[in-house]
Amino acid sequence: MIDNSFIELSSNQNQNIKRVRKLKRKKYRDEFQEFILEGIQIIEAAINMSGNIKEVYISEEVHKQENIERIIDLFDERADKYLLEAELFAEISETVNSQGILAVAEMKTCSLDNLIDLEGPILLLAGLQDPGNAGTLIRSASAAGFAGIIALKGTVDIYNPKVIRASMGGIFDLELIKNVDIKDLNKKFINSKRRMIFAEPGAAKPYYDFVFKENDILTIGNEARGLSNEIYELEHESISIPIKGNIESLNAAMAGTILIFEMVRSF
Amino acid sequence: MIDNSFIELSSNQNQNIKRVRKLKRKKYRDEFQEFILEGIQIIEAAINMSGNIKEVYISEEVHKQENIERIIDLFDERADKYLLEAELFAEISETVNSQGILAVAEMKTCSLDNLIDLEGPILLLAGLQDPGNAGTLIRSASAAGFAGIIALKGTVDIYNPKVIRASMGGIFDLELIKNVDIKDLNKKFINSKRRMIFAEPGAAKPYYDFVFKENDILTIGNEARGLSNEIYELEHESISIPIKGNIESLNAAMAGTILIFEMVRSF
Numbered sequence: 190m191i192d193n194s195f196i197e198l199s200s201n202q203n204q205n206i207k208r209v210r211k212l213k214r215k216k217y218r219d220e221f222q223e224f225i226l227e228g229i230q231i232i233e234a235a236i237n238m239s240g241n242i243k244e245v246y247i248s249e250e251v252h253k254q255e256n257i258e259r260i261i262d263l264f265d266e267r268a269d270k271y272l273l274e275a276e277l278f279a280e281i282s283e284t285v286n287s288q289g290i291l292a293v294a295e296m297k298t299c300s301l302d303n304l305i306d307l308e309g310p311i312l313l314l315a316g317l318q319d320p321g322n323a324g325t326l327i328r329s330a331s332a333a334g335f336a337g338i339i340a341l342k343g344t345v346d347i348y349n350p351k352v353i354r355a356s357m358g359g360i361f362d363l364e365l366i367k368n369v370d371i372k373d374l375n376k377k378f379i380n381s382k383r384r385m386i387f388a389e390p391g392a393a394k395p396y397y398d399f400v401f402k403e404n405d406i407l408t409i410g411n412e413a414r415g416l417s418n419e420i421y422e423l424e425h426e427s428i429s430i431p432i433k434g435n436i437e438s439l440n441a442a443m444a445g446t447i448l449i450f451e452m453v454r455s456f
Numbered sequence: 457m458i459d460n461s462f463i464e465l466s467s468n469q470n471q472n473i474k475r476v477r478k479l480k481r482k483k484y485r486d487e488f489q490e491f492i493l494e495g496i497q498i499i500e501a502a503i504n505m506s507g508n509i510k511e512v513y514i515s516e517e518v519h520k521q522e523n524i525e526r527i528i529d530l531f532d533e534r535a536d537k538y539l540l541e542a543e544l545f546a547e548i549s550e551t552v553n554s555q556g557i558l559a560v561a562e563m564k565t566c567s568l569d570n571l572i573d574l575e576g577p578i579l580l581l582a583g584l585q586d587p588g589n590a591g592t593l594i595r596s597a598s599a600a601g602f603a604g605i606i607a608l609k610g611t612v613d614i615y616n617p618k619v620i621r622a623s624m625g626g627i628f629d630l631e632l633i634k635n636v637d638i639k640d641l642n643k644k645f646i647n648s649k650r651r652m653i654f655a656e657p658g659a660a661k662p663y664y665d666f667v668f669k670e671n672d673i674l675t676i677g678n679e680a681r682g683l684s685n686e687i688y689e690l691e692h693e694s695i696s697i698p699i700k701g702n703i704e705s706l707n708a709a710m711a712g713t714i715l716i717f718e719m720v721r722s723f
Contacts, residue, residue, distance in 0.1 A: 238702055321588075329710050334700025355707075362702045397721045433601025433720060435505055435629045439713075440622075443596050446710040447717050453700060454664045 195247070195272045201280055205271065209246065209281045209293060215346045218296075219368070224348035226292045227284055229256055234358025236263045241295040244269045248278035251289030260290065268292075283350050296348060299337065299364040305377050307364060309336030309403060310452050313374075313385075314344045315420050316411035317441060323347060324355025325442040326409065326449070331359030333453045339374070339406075340367040341420075371419050378406075378423065385425040387416060388448055390438055392427035399428045401452045409445045462514070462539045468547055472538065476513065476548045476560060482613045485563075486635070491615035493559040494551055496523055501625025503530045508562040511536045515545035518556030527557065535559075550617050563615060566604065566631040572644050574631060576603030576670060577719050579712070580641075580652075581611045582687050583678035589709040590614060591622025593676065596713040598626030600720045606641065606673075607634040608687075638686050645673075645690065652692040654683060655715055657705055659694035666695045668719045676712045 198206060211217035212225050223243065226232050235242055245268050251257055252272060264270065273281075281291060304311065312330040317323050323345050327338055340347050347367050353360055378385065383404045388396075408425070410416035430444055439447075465473060478484035479492050490510065493499050502509055512535050518524055519539060531537065540548075548558060571578065579597045584590050590612050594605055607614050614634050620627055645652065650671045655663075675692070677683035697711055706714075 234703075325707055325710060328703060328707060331701040331703040332697075332699045332706050357703060357705075357707075359701070359703050430599075430717065432599045434598040434626070436501075436595060436598040436624060436626050438624075439599050440592055440595060440624075443592060443710070443713040446706075447714055450697065450714050 195270045222296045238361035240361040244293040246291045248289030250275040307336040311406045313408040314340040320351035322442040324352040327356040328359040329446040331362040337364035392429035396428045462537045489563045505628035507628040511560040513558045515556035517542040574603040578673045580675040581607040587618035591619040592709040594623040595626040598629040604631035659696035663695045
């Protein structure tokens with residue numbers, strides 16, 4: 190319910206409004222360690238998965254909708270709540286048909302050491318560029334019970350709003366680390382219990398003949414270029430998904446999801 | 457190469473231009489039994505998979521690009537070729553950053569009888585609404601060597617440009633039939649060699665414990681509502697993909713792709 194715990198904002202010169210607008214850019218997301226959630230479904234998922242929501246912004250135009258009121262009741266008292274005129278809300282919104290609700294959440298931080306030490310498989314995003322693909326893979330890894338996600342430098346920002354949306358809350362369910370340098374990964378990886386598994390269209394070994402282990406790291410490369418030479422030099426096992434039709438390849442998110450579920454079926 | 461086999465068009469009152477514009481709507485795609493392909497990658501895939509391309513439209517602005525010239529050389533003589541002023545091309549284009557090439561292709565027709573009689577698995581799209589999901593599933597089914605696709609009434613049009621694009625040519629690689637009435641399907645299906653397999657989040661049997669047969673029909677329902685009661689009344693086997701994380705569900709295209717590849721791994 191909208192009550193006096195809501196602060197009304199009407200100026201686009203307000204400091205909060207300015208900051209939310211900045212969060213549309215990766216540079217400021219990294220600087221503030223915060224990101225935007227937009228829409229009922231993803232905000233509800235964040236609450237259910239104990240995502241750390243700092244602020245919520247509601248458009249005056251929609252605040253009496255039943256499903257918005259239901260969500261507002263879910264926020265704990267630590268979240269600051271703001272009510273915005275419709276025009277002002279439009280300035281911070283990134284979606285065309287906005288549902289009139291947007292939240293700012295804090296990034297979880299996890300060190301590479303901690304992530305490598307966890308039990309369970311890890312998904313390594315190595316240069317993936319499409320936010321829908323990255324988000325979908327995070328959703329699949331979460332559904333499969335993976336331990337975490339590592340995103341290498343040069344991968345789409347996993348806090349990009351489109352990634353967040355496609356992850357359907359998976360972003361809050363997993364340990365994450367981004368902007369990882371391949372050299373640091375190499376150092377941690379040596380002497381660790383983890384093997385690197387590369388998904389490669391041309392690899393001789395089909396995925397269904399490969400015996401996965403519980404702490405394997407599944408690596409998915411760039412949609413067009415695959416894996417870089419630098420990654421290639423890491424010790425690894427290569428597997429492929431055999432293609433039986435005339436089509437050239439699978440979508441990266443599809444290929445990744447097939448392998449993610451293959452990895453966990455035996456555990 | 458652009459040569460005198462190209463007809464220059466400059467008026468938006470030209471009959472071809474009017475017809476291409478109409479093909480943006482399902483109603484006219486069904487009436488003319490034609491659809492639009494836009495972009496180099498999908499047009500090239502269509503040519504490679506013997507898609508029946510009737511007409512090609514090139515924007516004057518881009519016709520000297522090397523990759524456009526390469527594609528033009530691939531068209532056979534039966535395709536009518538048109539060169540359009542940039543503004544006129546923009547009127548028929550549906551993409552924001554158009555590559556300046558668009559083609560009109562004829563739908564392949566396949567009867568339900570013929571499709572049911574083929575050998576190999578079939579994908580049944582039963583109320584799926586998102587064009588990206590439908591196209592991705594067609595791509596996955598093609599990559600897995602499926603025999604065909606059946607789209608029930610109430611499913612997104614499989615000749616929608618976004619479906620075509622996401623299918624990456626899969627639409628030309630498979631036998632397809634759309635607008636199928638569930639009652640007709642039921643009649644054909646009785647006494648056929650085919651079993652109906654329903655993917656359902658709540659089903660007791662996990663997909664990896666299920667023994668698929670080569671002529672099974674994999675059925676994927678609506679993203680939000682799943683399968684309708686009418687479909688439910690058909691004789692079927694239900695399987696699920698167990699979810700191990702806190703996330704509610706998999707994306708429909710992901711779930712479908714996991715099952716598509718599970719079906720063919722043993723054949």
